Amino acid sequence: MSETATARRSGSVDRFRDALPKLVLSPTIAIVAIFVYGFIFFTLYLSFTDSRILPSFGWVGWQNYTNLFRIRAWDTAVTNLIIFGGLYITICCLLGLLLAILLDQKIRAEGFIRTIYLYPMALSFIVTGVAWKWFLDPGIGLEAVVQGWGFESFTFNWIKDGDMAIYTIVIAAVWQTSGFVMAMFLAGLRGIDGEMLKAAQIDGASTFALYRRIVIPQLRPAFMSAFVVLAHMAIKSYDLVIALTNGGPGTATEVPATFMYSYTFTRNQMGIGAASAVIMMMTIAAIIVPYLWSELREKK
Amino acid sequence: MTTATKSGVNMGRMVLYAALVLFCIYYLLPLYVMVVNSLKPLSEITAGGMMSLPGDWTLAPWATAWSTAQIGVDATGLKPYFVNSLVMVVPAVALSTILGALNGYVLTKWEFKGATLIFGLILFGCFIPFQMVLIPMARMLGLVGLAGSVWGLVFVHLVYGIGFSTLYFRNYYAAFPTELVRAAQIDGAGFFTIFWRILLPSSGPIAVVCIIWQFTNIWNDFLFGASFSDFDSQPMTVALNNLVQSSTGVKEYNVHFAGAIMAALPTLLVYIVAGRYFVRGLMAGSVKG
Numbered sequence: 001m002s003e004t005a006t007a008r009r010s011g012s013v014d015r016f017r018d019a020l021p022k023l024v025l026s027p028t029i030a031i032v033a034i035f036v037y038g039f040i041f042f043t044l045y046l047s048f049t050d051s052r053i054l055p056s057f058g059w060v061g062w063q064n065y066t067n068l069f070r071i072r073a074w075d076t077a078v079t080n081l082i083i084f085g086g087l088y089i090t091i092c093c094l095l096g097l098l099l100a101i102l103l104d105q106k107i108r109a110e111g112f113i114r115t116i117y118l119y120p121m122a123l124s125f126i127v128t129g130v131a132w133k134w135f136l137d138p139g140i141g142l143e144a145v146v147q148g149w150g151f152e153s154f155t156f157n158w159i160k161d162g163d164m165a166i167y168t169i170v171i172a173a174v175w176q177t178s179g180f181v182m183a184m185f186l187a188g189l190r191g192i193d194g195e196m197l198k199a200a201q202i203d204g205a206s207t208f209a210l211y212r213r214i215v216i217p218q219l220r221p222a223f224m225s226a227f228v229v230l231a232h233m234a235i236k237s238y239d240l241v242i243a244l245t246n247g248g249p250g251t252a253t254e255v256p257a258t259f260m261y262s263y264t265f266t267r268n269q270m271g272i273g274a275a276s277a278v279i280m281m282m283t284i285a286a287i288i289v290p291y292l293w294s295e296l297r298e299k300k
Numbered sequence: 301m302t303t304a305t306k307s308g309v310n311m312g313r314m315v316l317y318a319a320l321v322l323f324c325i326y327y328l329l330p331l332y333v334m335v336v337n338s339l340k341p342l343s344e345i346t347a348g349g350m351m352s353l354p355g356d357w358t359l360a361p362w363a364t365a366w367s368t369a370q371i372g373v374d375a376t377g378l379k380p381y382f383v384n385s386l387v388m389v390v391p392a393v394a395l396s397t398i399l400g401a402l403n404g405y406v407l408t409k410w411e412f413k414g415a416t417l418i419f420g421l422i423l424f425g426c427f428i429p430f431q432m433v434l435i436p437m438a439r440m441l442g443l444v445g446l447a448g449s450v451w452g453l454v455f456v457h458l459v460y461g462i463g464f465s466t467l468y469f470r471n472y473y474a475a476f477p478t479e480l481v482r483a484a485q486i487d488g489a490g491f492f493t494i495f496w497r498i499l500l501p502s503s504g505p506i507a508v509v510c511i512i513w514q515f516t517n518i519w520n521d522f523l524f525g526a527s528f529s530d531f532d533s534q535p536m537t538v539a540l541n542n543l544v545q546s547s548t549g550v551k552e553y554n555v556h557f558a559g560a561i562m563a564a565l566p567t568l569l570v571y572i573v574a575g576r577y578f579v580r581g582l583m584a585g586s587v588k589g
């Protein structure tokens with residue numbers, strides 16, 4: 001009698017002990033289920049409704065999406081994202097690779113120089129935006145300074161020019177992130193087999209050929225990671241645009257992230273705002289999901 | 301012949317170092333602009349002297365930015381918002397790090413069917429554009445009465461910080477010898493004892509990485525701060541942006557630069573003191589996504 005009781009009790013203790021790890025994990029699972037996936041579905045649902053200033057649940061089908069693609073500002077935002085994202089990723093990768101190769105030549109004070117190249121990454125995009133906003137301001141910044149040095153005809157007013165303002169965002173964003181890309185490539189360079197390089201050198205390969213044929217192809221994983229990180233940062237970029245140009249002049253530097261915010265919270269077009277958020281997420285998912293998939297599968 | 305090659309090599313080295321120094325100047329230039337212009341009177345900036353050292357050194361812009369600058373409706377300076385950011389950052393970092401450590405422990409040492417899938421799902425949450433959760437989060441914070449409060453922001457940062465902290469500890473604990481855990485289990489040690497006695501004592505480095513990463517991200521956040529705070533609970537980044545964008549009165553560039561340095565100082569200090577860990581976090585967060 002007492003034996004079965006003990007057995008039963010130890011059975012439930014065992015069961016509790018078995019369940020404990022999952023119990024510890026469960027708050028996180030609940031949080032992620034609700035605040036990530038639940039919220040994603042909520043916004044997805046809203047994008048098919050007639051929500052304006054508040055969420056409302058009148059189903060309108062694809063209406064918000066068709067409207068979205070008719071809005072000029074959205075068109076501008078997407079075009080800007082393509083220009084910004086393309087240049088940002090390309091320049092960061094090229095500059096990052098160049099800096100990494102330069103730093104990989106047994107440089108004295110390498111650690112110190114690396115620290116300088118990388119510190120912008122610790123700053124808020126708002127701080128970066130403020131610094132570059134006034135530095136590029138034609139009234140007091142670069143243009144005024146160079147004119148003050150006697151080059152009266154020097155002009156650099158991109159930040160006030162609707163056609164060029166988007167490039168100032170590229171300038172500031174590259175400044176902030178290129179050091180980080182350098183660090184990724186440098187880690188990749190340090191992982192390359194030295195024996196192979198020596199062999200190629202003995203065979204008389206020039207430094208340039210060495211890098212083009214042997215080193216850079218081996219940096220493929222680093223390129224992949226850099227691309228994924230930069231692409232997802234480009235699509236999410238919001239703070240820098242707000243601080244640097246606030247989407248202006250006019251709507252010249254509108255990007256999807258600023259579009260979503262203003263349509264949802266200031267123009268009271270929540271349905272359209274939700275639809276734009278869904279498109280942003282789909283774009284990021286198309287990049288991130290295959291990447292995570294391959295990374296996690298490799299580890300298994 | 302040999303001398304020619306040698307001087308050629310030396311030339312090459314000089315060009316190399318010159319290039320490296322040039323890039324140093326490029327990266328330091330905005331910081332230089334911020335610092336020197338925060339220490340000079342406004343008239344020197346508007347007269348076209350942005351690149352020169354201050355003629356008339358002054359700390360007045362710093363004092364104004366800290367305690368009397370007009371932010372929104374009140375002339376409070378950035379001080380209360382700096383405090384808001386601190387009050388927000390400390391609990392959010394502490395809680396997300398603790399949860400991340402426990403999650404990493406379960407996901408590596410108590411593996412169960414579907415653990416990798418769950419980790420993947422948690423990880424995807426790190427990368428979603430937060431625009432996707434703004435609307436429902438604003439609703440929910442309103443419903444539970446946390447809208448417009450610093451605690452609401454703590455909650456939001458905790459929720460969206462768990463992904464990265466879990467990632468760090470999971471990858472770190474994956475390399476920790478599982479035999480030690482099994483041996484302790486045979487000796488009768490329980491779930492928490494093993495964590496407390498065996499895993500935690502060797503978790504120092506990754507805890508530092510995680511804390512620095514969370515601190516930097518949460519301190520620098522703007523989107524959540526702008527979306528979920530009201531005038532009294534704005535974090536530093538939002539207040540700084542309001543200071544700079546405000547269209548009333550004279551634009552006091554020197555005050556803006558001083559404010560920008562104030563907003564940058566905490567994360568910059570962390571970077572200078574513990575840069576190695578900062579870089580490790582950066583790399584672990586991306587290369588081993």
